[in-house]
Amino acid sequence: MRVPVSNSLPISCIAVVLLGGVLAACQSKTDSGAVATQLDKKFALVAPQDSPGTWYRCYRGTLGPKTITLHLQALPAGTENRTSTRFVGSYSGADGQPYELSSDYDAIITPDSVVVHDRSPELLDDNSNGPVWRLHRNGKELLGTRAGQPVQLREVELPGSTSFISLYFLDSVAAYPTQPKSVHGRTSLHVLVPTNGPEAARSALAAGMLRGLRGDSLDTNAVPSSPEQFWQQQRSAFRKEYQQSVTDLTKDRPAEPDTSTDAPSYNYMLRYEDQVATHVFWNQQNLLSLGFFAYSYTGGAHGNYGTSAVTFDTRTGRALRFPDIFRPNSDAQLSVLLEQAVRRVLHQPATTKLDEFLFVKKMPVSHNVYLTSSGAVFIYTPYEIASYARGELRVFVPQAQLRPLLKPNLPISGGEVSQR
Template sequence: MSFLSQSRPARLLRLLPAPLALGLLLTACNSGSDKSAAETSETVAATAPTVALTDSASWYQQFRGVLPGSTDSITVHLQRVNEVPGENTLGRLVGFYAAADGHPYELTGDVSPATDSLRLRDTSHELLNEQNVGPQWLLKQEGGALVGTRAGQPVRLRLLRQPVGVRLSTRTFAAAVLPRPESPQDSVFGQISMFALVPESGASKDKLAANLARGLRGDSLESKPALSLDALWDEQLAYFTKEYRKEVAPMVSKVLADSTDDYQPLATLSYEQEANTYVLWNEGDLLSIGYFGYDFSGGAHGIYGTYVRSYDTRTGRALGFNDIFKPGTRPQLEGILGRYARPALGLKDGASMAGKLFKNSLPATRNVYLTSGGAVFVYLPYEVASYAQGEISVFVPYSALQAVLKPGLPISGGQAVARN
């Protein structure tokens, strides 16, 4: 079906650098072209409108409030991805929140139109309890605010009428593919979806939009022409359709032809591939994006991961590892990561990381993005730990990175902000 489907995920992701492994995953997840695909589009205006957050539309909104028991204001970025039936690794709500220190805390969840509510969970490792469960948010929309509780304590988030950072519109593509088009009665079908963000503001919005499309496709070279989102969807759906039918159609025919076997594992033939674009940071001249890919091609569970990239919105330029860090500083970075990985893993200072990771150390992945307060290093499932550990994100403040950062980054006038 795909390169990832034919390889042992643990071995593959351990052998490849994180961005390359995710590029392969996204290439597998982005596959096709079919005009019967459902498509929606919604734009975030210069002044954010009040929209019904529990309806079926996709959206990206920003809110501000104060966490229970704290005096620090936080900004919450939330996205709604259109419903796609089937097994999904993440919920239909994704986002993050951060205070003035620039440390992002990840959120995932879903919406309940029946109760007109949003249900979220903190998923950052440092906030999980012994059962690996984070605090729950239960929110209802009241006009331009979200009102409810976090971990049972009251919380109120107000909609930012003037969003910070880049204004973004959302586009969603989805399609179902029959393995045997001549047999429309089949209950088995594959599903592919793509969620994209499109810049709607800034002098370099066209270049930024082209780079976001490249990232969604898994292309890393800006010199290569970027496909439009429609052309990208056409390409990806066509590939998915071809490969799914080539692999699954014979298996469906074989299973249905064998009337002597009561066990017919048709559900395992309902493959899914998903490619989504998520906001990881959006403030000032800095936009950081996560390109999430998910591939289920049978088996116990699917493969997923997030390739991350930051962008200088003044120029639209992508900022990779070599654009952020000085040459030859990887050994220093690995020493720094060793200090900050433990709290991210829920460990005490000095504790061995071997119980959480494959080794008692953490390499400096090239899969890294920036916030206003530091850098976040993202590790895929199987890359440094078991699948059960999920993705691992380690935040390192700029105060610890001053010696290894390149000048001219789109943070605090081009210089990293020293934060404790």
Template sequence: MKYPLIFCLFGLAIISACNNPKNGTNNTESTDSTTHAKAELNKTFYKRLEGTIAGKKVVMHLQKVDDDVSGTYYYDGSWLNLSTDTLIGKDSLVLTEYSFYESYFTQDFKSPHLALKWNGNGFNGNWESGDKTKKFPIVLAEKYPDGSYPLNAGIYKDSVKAFAHQPKSPAAEISFEYLESKNQDEYGNWLNTELKKISGVKLPADRSTGFKNIATAYFKDYKTQATEQSKTSRGEDFQAWLNYTNNSQQSVSYNDNGYVVIDFLADAYTGGAHGNYSSIMFCLDVKNKKQLVLSDIVKIDSNTLQGILERNIRKEYNIKTKDALSTVLFDDFIKPNNNFYFNANGIAFMYNPYEVASYAQGQIVVFVPYTDLKTYLVPTFAQRMGIK
């Protein structure tokens, strides 16, 4: 997944709630992600990158909206997450590499960094460990082989004051970071429709209209709540809890072999000690124009899959055989859910805060390599993915 726990506060409520543009203007931005003529980075982009880090073949998905860069990459296993550390001029950036497991379970963990310079067709740079004892070269090129899809990234955002005539009024903010297909053929159009639906846009509306409609409903509800609280609360202390936020982000976890896997990350703050956040994973079979369900990938009974999940969560979260799973989870078991996604190496199951563990643990991700599932993989899926 795509983003450090500490800066992602996301809630599923955004799917059915919320959203409008600043002072009635359209703040939608989108740019061409495949322009290589200039050796400088666009303000907004999505890039699918292939290359090597420390000589290992990697696939990276990177997107930038304004001054926020996020993404993931993988080589022989699960995803490593990337977020902005520093932007340098118009062609260079430093990213922080984030792993759910190491940062939470390793005391005094220091995140590695990737220093990247855009050359017009890709990035060159270096990967450096958090303790600065290791440094490896990075060579990446932007590529879209057959079965992958070029995308544009964009953002729509707006805000409204709770009390219009108060100079220091609390406010509600809303934003949609979205992806759109560049291709205009039948597959690109189908993908674009699915991406709009994931963001909550009611068809046949375009994104700008859809986002504005969602924002209008959100702001109407917000102002109603603010007015009610102002009638029942004394003093102005209550206003500190009225700076609401409602944000969503679409990002790519996989983009190959006719599949596009989207992480829809949503967060909301509606007062209280902290907000909440969650990811819903959408596995889109663009080639066949359908959303995958788990049985399209593996044919396996839930008890067998549960056992495989429990073995892998022990490995990933370093839970010894003699220790109960409840040292990390609420319970001494973990059941498969429908919030799954995949890459070239295996399938992952995403569990959002409070689903199987406390808020402090954040999202629990259990990655299962295809080697653990070989006898259960659906042959057509295995063939398309090149799994032998």
């Protein structure tokens, strides 16, 4: 399920990397041998590159006495109106349970530093604060502390992992183009493009990732030919919708601002925001799990957000969704496992009724799920089973409990679930 987002916007892109032309030029031929040689030499030096300020890296090392794997991504200044780089990440230990990391909104981050907080509910204190990671980048190393414990990590390429380049697009449109200080709406897109593996599998994976960004639940719909084309579609749709919203709101806009209430001003309500981004949750042993994050603000008290997860078998590039992962008629057993897991995440005893801390009396089985090599994570977006303040809930169930419910031939635990 993708959270509804207001897609669309205008014409001043910051950081657009056009890969199609470079790759096509590298593959083109000419009747002139001299010209061809010059072109080949020129384009041989041009490799696909990350957009400025954004990248994906995998690190492995120690957190105190434990060995962990960290998937870390940087997004450039400007995302969510931030003045410095934003980091998001996911790390796991030997049990394969992923934990979320992200930067504080107002964090001031120097070029070689990484400051993030744990965001997973089971690691938060009574004030909803998670342990702080204070790291320094030294070449391929990440060194520092997490809540006083030493952290020593080094950049690695895990066996069976997928390499990416990270592309970021940003654009804005003025609500009132003739006014110098007009409020703006903004749209942004963050795309990861796979760069290794067999061509057929890589192409299928790239197409599946674009479908995930678009929120498709099927693999049969045609997809844009490139991230750039996808961005042009998103930008155009946002612009059209935003301009229509401005027109509609302006009809009822009072001549003088209303200062009698605490309601958001018209200008504030027109600060529309449309963000779509790709987050890496798991990436090894031919198993790639991604989260397609979407945020939309279209007026009101706050925006809406959510993450739609998809797991890919990178041997083929095929998306593995709920029906591909679990055997038919598994919901009843999954509901029991998920109730046990959500109580563990939220520190609730078995004696407390579910509807005393959630919106439900029985734990629903989310089909918004992704795999790790050691289990599965079920995602519940805000309002789905809990309040907006509770945030997005991600519930991990170990593979040992899931194994009787899994379909065969899944690329997990360094091998496959054998056919029964």
